[in-house]
Amino acid sequence: MSAPLYGLLLAGGRSTRMGRDKAALRVAGRTQLEHAMALLAPRVERAFVSVRADQRAEPLRAAFEQIEDTRENLGPIAGIIAAQERFPESAWLVLACDLPLLDAATLEHLLRARAPERLATAFRSSHDGLPEPLCAVYEPGSRAALAAYVAGGRNCPRKFLLQADVHLIDEPNPRALDNANTPEEYAAAMSTMGAAPAAGTRRVTVQYFALLREQAGRGTESLVTAARTPFELYAELGRRYPFTLDPAVLRVAINSEFGDWSAPLREGDAVVFIPPVAGG
Amino acid sequence: MSAAGSTVSAPFGLVREPIDVAALRAALADPACGGYAAFEGWVRDSHEGRRVRHLEYEAYEPLAVREAERIIAEAVARFGVRHAACAHRVGDLRVGELAVWVGVSAPHRDEAFRACRYIIDEIKQRLPIWKKEHYAGGDSGWVNCERCAAAPHEHEHGGPGAHA
Numbered sequence: 001m002s003a004p005l006y007g008l009l010l011a012g013g014r015s016t017r018m019g020r021d022k023a024a025l026r027v028a029g030r031t032q033l034e035h036a037m038a039l040l041a042p043r044v045e046r047a048f049v050s051v052r053a054d055q056r057a058e059p060l061r062a063a064f065e066q067i068e069d070t071r072e073n074l075g076p077i078a079g080i081i082a083a084q085e086r087f088p089e090s091a092w093l094v095l096a097c098d099l100p101l102l103d104a105a106t107l108e109h110l111l112r113a114r115a116p117e118r119l120a121t122a123f124r125s126s127h128d129g130l131p132e133p134l135c136a137v138y139e140p141g142s143r144a145a146l147a148a149y150v151a152g153g154r155n156c157p158r159k160f161l162l163q164a165d166v167h168l169i170d171e172p173n174p175r176a177l178d179n180a181n182t183p184e185e186y187a188a189a190m191s192t193m194g195a196a197p198a199a200g201t202r203r204v205t206v207q208y209f210a211l212l213r214e215q216a217g218r219g220t221e222s223l224v225t226a227a228r229t230p231f232e233l234y235a236e237l238g239r240r241y242p243f244t245l246d247p248a249v250l251r252v253a254i255n256s257e258f259g260d261w262s263a264p265l266r267e268g269d270a271v272v273f274i275p276p277v278a279g280g
Numbered sequence: 281m282s283a284a285g286s287t288v289s290a291p292f293g294l295v296r297e298p299i300d301v302a303a304l305r306a307a308l309a310d311p312a313c314g315g316y317a318a319f320e321g322w323v324r325d326s327h328e329g330r331r332v333r334h335l336e337y338e339a340y341e342p343l344a345v346r347e348a349e350r351i352i353a354e355a356v357a358r359f360g361v362r363h364a365a366c367a368h369r370v371g372d373l374r375v376g377e378l379a380v381w382v383g384v385s386a387p388h389r390d391e392a393f394r395a396c397r398y399i400i401d402e403i404k405q406r407l408p409i410w411k412k413e414h415y416a417g418g419d420s421g422w423v424n425c426e427r428c429a430a431a432p433h434e435h436e437h438g439g440p441g442a443h444a
Binding site for chain 1: 321336337339342343344346368379380404405408409410411412422423424425426
């Protein structure tokens with residue numbers, strides 16, 4: 001039996017590099033805090049916003065149940081520790097509020113992969129291969145280890161995950177956890193999002209099997225592409241991954257049915273490139 | 281989707297555990313049938329002169345199941361057999377293990393043999409299932425993929441998806 005899952009949205013940061021409260025920045029028509037909470041709340045039994053004492057009455061944060069930090073100047077790890085102190089029997093899905101590209105599929109992937117017998121389940125960053133501590137599940141068993149880690153004078157949650165018994169998984173969408181700490185990063189994320197459905201691009205998922213899975217280094221991903229057909233999509237992916245298979249030897253499937261290389265790709269399509277088969 | 285069990289509700293199954301041939305065969309029994317033909321595909325210890333230690337099968341499951349069910353329906357319609365079923369393993373297999381089983385029952389032997397042959401031939405060609413062989417030397421390879429991977433180097437018309 002795994003522990004009940006509660007959600008913790010980290011919104012207690014000082015946003016010093018952004019120069020303004022990151023939780024209040026707008027993404028997809030609402031604040032980042034509301035955007036993240038809308039992703040988090042439906043997937044957990046109870047969802048809380050992590051706050052510092054002086055943020056309790058701030059209107060954006062006051063709209064939600066809160067957990068107040070019990071220690072100062074520890075950064076995000078203080079929020080996790082406060083949540084674990086208050087509900088030690090729960091596992092915590094911890095999310096930073098400054099992940100404007102985070103999508104439901106990424107969270108679902110994390111929850112499906114959750115390994116309750118380990119201390120935590122987290123994504124391996126698509127950028128540097130290190131664990132992503134602020135979109136992760138912390139099991140009740142991690143409480144003592146985190147407390148000991150902080151007691152030892154350390155407070156970096158990423159380094160904590162590096163040395164702990166953690167289940168690491170690949171991100172299905174390599175940009176989902178891009179965070180935005182500066183106005184420039186925020187603008188870049190916004191342009192990525194804004195470009196998505198409008199200017200002739202679409203979001204598709206690609207599943208990889210056999211040799212293609214090994215060459216892509218992943219089993220699945222979600223991406224925004226300007227490719228209009230599976231043929232163009234395979235060409236685009238072939239510039240990112242060391243694919244050796246010529247499209248002439250592959251077949252393509254769209255939404256779990258054999259498809260045509262020149263069929264128009266639509267928003268939400270699930271595409272599979274089928275290497276030469278060898279059943280039987 | 282498991283083909284094991286005493287009844288064959290689904291004509292095809294991808295299975296992670298050893299295939300229960302007795303149960304699958306029993307489900308094809310029919311007083312109207314005087315003939316039963318089956319094919320078993322086993323893991324062989326060599327491939328193109330190389331010593332195979334063990335192998336793994338991987339499947340794109342939703343499409344593999346759908347395509348296999350189509351193949352079986354085609355065989356029933358084309359040869360007029362009464363019942364047909366197939367099970368295919370996925371995961372790690374050792375030499376000698378049963379990798380694929382096909383069974384057909386029919387009023388007479390001829391259509392049973394032909395339908396059985398049709399099903400295994402089409403399964404091998406059409407199902408999105410891949411086989412990785414692990415060789416005695418410690419290396420491994422995806423069957424049918426490693427050689428065609430070299431092909432684009434030999435001709436220039438690789439197409440836009442070829443490679444960087």
